Amino acid sequence: MNTFQDLVLALHRFWRAQGCALMEPYDLEKGAGTFNPATFFGVLGPRPWRVAYVEPSRRPADGRYGENPIRFGLHHQYQVILKPPPPDIQDLYLRSLEAVGLDLKEHDVKFSHDDWESPTLGAWGVGWQVWLDGMEITQFTYFQQMGGVDLDPVSVELTYGLERIALFLQGQESAFDLKWAEWLTYGELFRERERQFSVYHFARANVERARQMFDFHEAEAKECLSLGLVYPAYDHTLRCSHLFNTLDARGALATAERETYIARVRALARACAETYLAEVVGARASPRDRV
Amino acid sequence: MPALLLEIGFEDLPAEEAESVAQAFREAFARELQAARVPHGPIRLFWTLRRVALLVEGIGERQEDLVEEVRGPAAAVGLDAQGNLTPAGLGFLRRYGAAPADLVRKRLGDKEYLFLRVRRPGAPVAELLEGIVARALAAVPCSKFMRWEGPTAFLRPIRWVVALRDGEVVPLRLAGVEAGRLSQGHRFFGGPVALRHAADYAEALRAAKVLADPEERARLLRAAIAAVEQEHGAKAALSPELWTMLLGQTEWPRPVVGRIPAEFLELPEPVVVAALREEGKFVPFTRGGRIAEVFLGFAEGEGDPEVIRRGYERVVGIRLRDARAFFEEDRRRPLSARVPELQGVVYEARLGTLWDRVERIRRIARRLAAELELPADLLDRAALLCKADLLTVMVREFPELEGVMGGIYAGLDGERPEVARAIAEHVRPRTREDPLPESPLGVALSLADKLDGVIGPIRVGEIPTGSRDPYAVRRRGSAAVRLILEKGLRLDLFALVEDVADLYPGTEPAARVKAFLWDRLRSALEERAIPYDVADAVMAQESGDFLGVWERAQALAAWAGKPELSALALAFSRVRNITKGQEAQGFRPELFSEDAERDLWRAYQEVGPRVDAALAQHRYAEALEALLRLKAPIDRYFDEVLVMCEDGQVRANRLGFLRELSQLFLRVADLSRLVVPG
Numbered sequence: 001m002n003t004f005q006d007l008v009l010a011l012h013r014f015w016r017a018q019g020c021a022l023m024e025p026y027d028l029e030k031g032a033g034t035f036n037p038a039t040f041f042g043v044l045g046p047r048p049w050r051v052a053y054v055e056p057s058r059r060p061a062d063g064r065y066g067e068n069p070i071r072f073g074l075h076h077q078y079q080v081i082l083k084p085p086p087p088d089i090q091d092l093y094l095r096s097l098e099a100v101g102l103d104l105k106e107h108d109v110k111f112s113h114d115d116w117e118s119p120t121l122g123a124w125g126v127g128w129q130v131w132l133d134g135m136e137i138t139q140f141t142y143f144q145q146m147g148g149v150d151l152d153p154v155s156v157e158l159t160y161g162l163e164r165i166a167l168f169l170q171g172q173e174s175a176f177d178l179k180w181a182e183w184l185t186y187g188e189l190f191r192e193r194e195r196q197f198s199v200y201h202f203a204r205a206n207v208e209r210a211r212q213m214f215d216f217h218e219a220e221a222k223e224c225l226s227l228g229l230v231y232p233a234y235d236h237t238l239r240c241s242h243l244f245n246t247l248d249a250r251g252a253l254a255t256a257e258r259e260t261y262i263a264r265v266r267a268l269a270r271a272c273a274e275t276y277l278a279e280v281v282g283a284r285a286s287p288r289d290r291v
Numbered sequence: 292m293p294a295l296l297l298e299i300g301f302e303d304l305p306a307e308e309a310e311s312v313a314q315a316f317r318e319a320f321a322r323e324l325q326a327a328r329v330p331h332g333p334i335r336l337f338w339t340l341r342r343v344a345l346l347v348e349g350i351g352e353r354q355e356d357l358v359e360e361v362r363g364p365a366a367a368v369g370l371d372a373q374g375n376l377t378p379a380g381l382g383f384l385r386r387y388g389a390a391p392a393d394l395v396r397k398r399l400g401d402k403e404y405l406f407l408r409v410r411r412p413g414a415p416v417a418e419l420l421e422g423i424v425a426r427a428l429a430a431v432p433c434s435k436f437m438r439w440e441g442p443t444a445f446l447r448p449i450r451w452v453v454a455l456r457d458g459e460v461v462p463l464r465l466a467g468v469e470a471g472r473l474s475q476g477h478r479f480f481g482g483p484v485a486l487r488h489a490a491d492y493a494e495a496l497r498a499a500k501v502l503a504d505p506e507e508r509a510r511l512l513r514a515a516i517a518a519v520e521q522e523h524g525a526k527a528a529l530s531p532e533l534w535t536m537l538l539g540q541t542e543w544p545r546p547v548v549g550r551i552p553a554e555f556l557e558l559p560e561p562v563v564v565a566a567l568r569e570e571g572k573f574v575p576f577t578r579g580g581r582i583a584e585v586f587l588g589f590a591e592g593e594g595d596p597e598v599i600r601r602g603y604e605r606v607v608g609i610r611l612r613d614a615r616a617f618f619e620e621d622r623r624r625p626l627s628a629r630v631p632e633l634q635g636v637v638y639e640a641r642l643g644t645l646w647d648r649v650e651r652i653r654r655i656a657r658r659l660a661a662e663l664e665l666p667a668d669l670l671d672r673a674a675l676l677c678k679a680d681l682l683t684v685m686v687r688e689f690p691e692l693e694g695v696m697g698g699i700y701a702g703l704d705g706e707r708p709e710v711a712r713a714i715a716e717h718v719r720p721r722t723r724e725d726p727l728p729e730s731p732l733g734v735a736l737s738l739a740d741k742l743d744g745v746i747g748p749i750r751v752g753e754i755p756t757g758s759r760d761p762y763a764v765r766r767r768g769s770a771a772v773r774l775i776l777e778k779g780l781r782l783d784l785f786a787l788v789e790d791v792a793d794l795y796p797g798t799e800p801a802a803r804v805k806a807f808l809w810d811r812l813r814s815a816l817e818e819r820a821i822p823y824d825v826a827d828a829v830m831a832q833e834s835g836d837f838l839g840v841w842e843r844a845q846a847l848a849a850w851a852g853k854p855e856l857s858a859l860a861l862a863f864s865r866v867r868n869i870t871k872g873q874e875a876q877g878f879r880p881e882l883f884s885e886d887a888e889r890d891l892w893r894a895y896q897e898v899g900p901r902v903d904a905a906l907a908q909h910r911y912a913e914a915l916e917a918l919l920r921l922k923a924p925i926d927r928y929f930d931e932v933l934v935m936c937e938d939g940q941v942r943a944n945r946l947g948f949l950r951e952l953s954q955l956f957l958r959v960a961d962l963s964r965l966v967v968p969g
Contacts, residue, residue: 064616070609084440087450090302094478105479108547108590108599110540111340112570113305115435126437126447128303133602134572134588135609142437142448154438173605254635 033079147273306539536571694718785835878947
């Protein structure tokens with residue numbers, strides 16, 4: 001059994017055994033598993049935190065009309081957060097690759113320097129792209145900051161590119177030929193969707209309405225923040241982020257304007273992080289939690 | 292004497308930084324050993340991206356004893372009137388276990404004190420090592436510091452430490468890790484390695500599939516590259532960055548040769564080269580100016596070469612497919628169509644958009660075209676288009692193709708070949724080693740680009756200080772000077788800077804820009820092995836003709852140290868000293884009364900026009916040779932003529948002449964600045 005879903009199950013089993021809580025994808029558009037509240041809020045504050053989940057991640061600008069074997073407007077990440085990171089984290093990660101069926105002694109595995117930064121989340125970390133025979137299969141990051149807040153303890157984020165790992169496991173050249181289940185291919189599921197979203201994001205998305213929607217969600221996020229409703233505020237922040245990505249892919253933003261939009265999303269993300277720490281973590285800080 | 296092995300094991304360091312971190316650590320460690328007075332022999336450095344190891348030969352058992360004088364009580368307190376020790380004096384002796392005979396009296400300021408010479412025995416090195424290692428590590432500069440656990444911050448987490456004195460573990464802790472004898476071999480093909488003896492290090496790691504000696508890895512890489520070159524009749528397209536990456540990327544490199552699918556070989560050669568070299572992945576090869584069909588990668592460890600080759604080829608295919616898509620996307624519009632969009636891209640908040648930058652470059656280029664007699668319309672066209680490729684997808688994806696891509700697209704758009712070439716060349720030199728543009732328009736456009744990159748930041752106050760130079764103003768300034776000197780550009784740089792001053796915002800005066808460029812010129816002379824006194828002599832008077840300064844420096848340096856020049860320098864110094872601070876004033880030769888005076892006047896009349904003629908033709912060696920003829924008459928003049936004589940009119944007349952003579956010299960160089968032997 002070597003289907004896409006088997007890969008997900010194998011990772012679930014592996015990380016459950018490491019004490020991770022298995023989460024579900026969050027039900028809003030987002031560019032990466034990092035935006036899932038289980039990561040954004042989970043890495044803030046002192047409380048130990050281990051979660052793992054699949055995150056369908058939308059990056060409109062990466063759409064290729066379903067014609068590129070490994071680039072998509074929506075791909076699937078497997079996201080793991082370990083706070084604090086165990087000292088053998090690199091080995092643990094490599095064992096997870098073996099657990100899904102990769103024989104690492106056959107391959108060329110490199111941890112290639114790649115520091116990660118999300119200007120919209122006000123987050124950065126240092127780490128690597130993990131290369132398998134030259135192909136990036138995982139982003140491995142020690143978060144140092146989230147929402148503009150210094151993290152203590154820091155967290156490790158592992159982001160597996162599931163399609164790419166599946167190519168190795170199934171011996172395929174194109175993700176569209178991957179088996180999702182025995183009777184169902186990735187292409188059947190997603191090729192047409194990729195084509196349609198590429199058409200939409202690159203040529204058809206209504207720029208004026210997207211700008212208006214951004215403004216609405218930004219206003220809504222601010223209002224929620226003023227009421228101390230950090231989770232709803234964060235949802236609207238996510239929507240702003242996705243609308244920004246849409247406008248960007250649509251080629252609607254001049255460089256200077258692009259910076260302005262990024263700054264607007266970042267300001268919301270920061271405010272969410274600060275509000276969360278003050279109102280949620282602060283309120284929770286009972287002696288039991290302050291170990 | 293025993294050997295000390297210290298190995299720090301890291302999670303993978305950035306390949307491009309591992310070597311500099313390792314070397315910085317060795318230097319810092321050597322400094323700390325010295326500061327701690329630890330005797331030691333040579334320090335050998337080993338490193339890979341997962342470790343930095345030092346093998347210190349002949350490490351001492353104890354640090355050297357320190358003899359120092361300690362100050363005790365004032366003599367008046369420590370001794371009584373009879374010179375006997377008081378209780379305070381005795382206490383001082385007791386504290387250091389010394390005898391009264393060890394005491395010395397010394398005056399400090401206006402008071403006398405008791406002193407003791409105290410020998411502090413050195414501590415065992417084993418006890419000091421922990422502090423030495425921690426301080427050395429803390430002194431290593433990193434591009435970015437991260438925290439992982441606890442207070443230590445470094446480039447990457449520290450995961451193991453080995454400290455062995457010969458066969459014995461030296462107990463120490465670093466960043467919460469206890470040192471032992473356990474090192475790590477290759478991640479998949481080695482496993483843990485228990486080191487028996489410090490001296491076994493390199494061999495034990497080799498057995499565990501780690502080449503810890505960077506020289507050994509370099510040899511292996513070079514041999515593999517040469518083998519491909521030979522087998523395929525091609526030349527590796529290496530870059531310094533790629534080499535650093537390759538050397539840093541693997542502990543046990545294994546060459547894997549792959550093939551580029553034929554469909555991509557039609558892409559422009561620089562594009563394929565950039566795609567392969569990206570992130571230090573693969574070595575591209577060229578044959579006769581075209582991309583060759585093979586590439587080389589270095590796998591980490593001993594995986595299956597066939598599996599890895601297929602993987603490499605797939606990655607290369609995917610990236611080149613991207614590159615082709617970028618190329619086709621970019622080609623849908625001519626480069627010139629992107630020019631107006633430069634108005635939407637901020638170059639620097641105070642210095643405006645990229646369009647503002649282009650406008651300034653055009654103004655400077657127009658000046659240069661006039662001064663250097665270049666076709667102004669072609670240079671202006673190249674200047675107009677030179678930044679447009681920053682808006683192409685290709686350059687966004689492959690920043691190293693900036694300029695190069697503009698040149699390629701301009702050529703395909705049907706721009707004149709000289710224009711396309713100038714665009715491609717104008718970004719050079721990017722580094723000190725980078726070759727200069729070759730075409731005259733490329734040279735001029737590059738100079739205009741560099742000057743704008745110097746003048747702009749300086750005018751708004753971004754003057755580089757120490758290691759802070761965010762706008763790379765120094766690099767650009769040096770590049771501008773290099774272009775002028777090496778391409779022989781005859782122009783008045785200072786007049787140019789004044790001329791374009793009104794284009795720039797900011798409050799720093801143009802004089803700051805000139806002073807900065809002048810300083811870059813001084814560095815350039817130094818780098819070109821011009822002795823400092825020669826540089827002082829030719830730079831005594833500011834001049835916007837940098838090429839002239841350089842030529843005068845060469846002419847003078849060719850004579851430097853020769854007795855004729857030294858003698859002339861001494862003679863001129865007498866002229867210079869006596870006329871310093873004198874206002875220009877006329878003189879009347881008919882008032883010259885002494886033979887020596889008339890003799891010098893005649894020599895001056897003969898030499899002066901020859902010097903001026905030589906200067907006009909920039910033949911500085913000739914000018915200098917002409918001046919040499921003045922040596923004897925000057926010497927005689929000062930032997931026989933009393934310049935500062937009683938008669939005010941005669942004195943003024945003589946000074947007036949000497950001042951004019953001095954000016955003649957100064958047009959070539961201030962020879963009084965030369966260091967004369969003896």
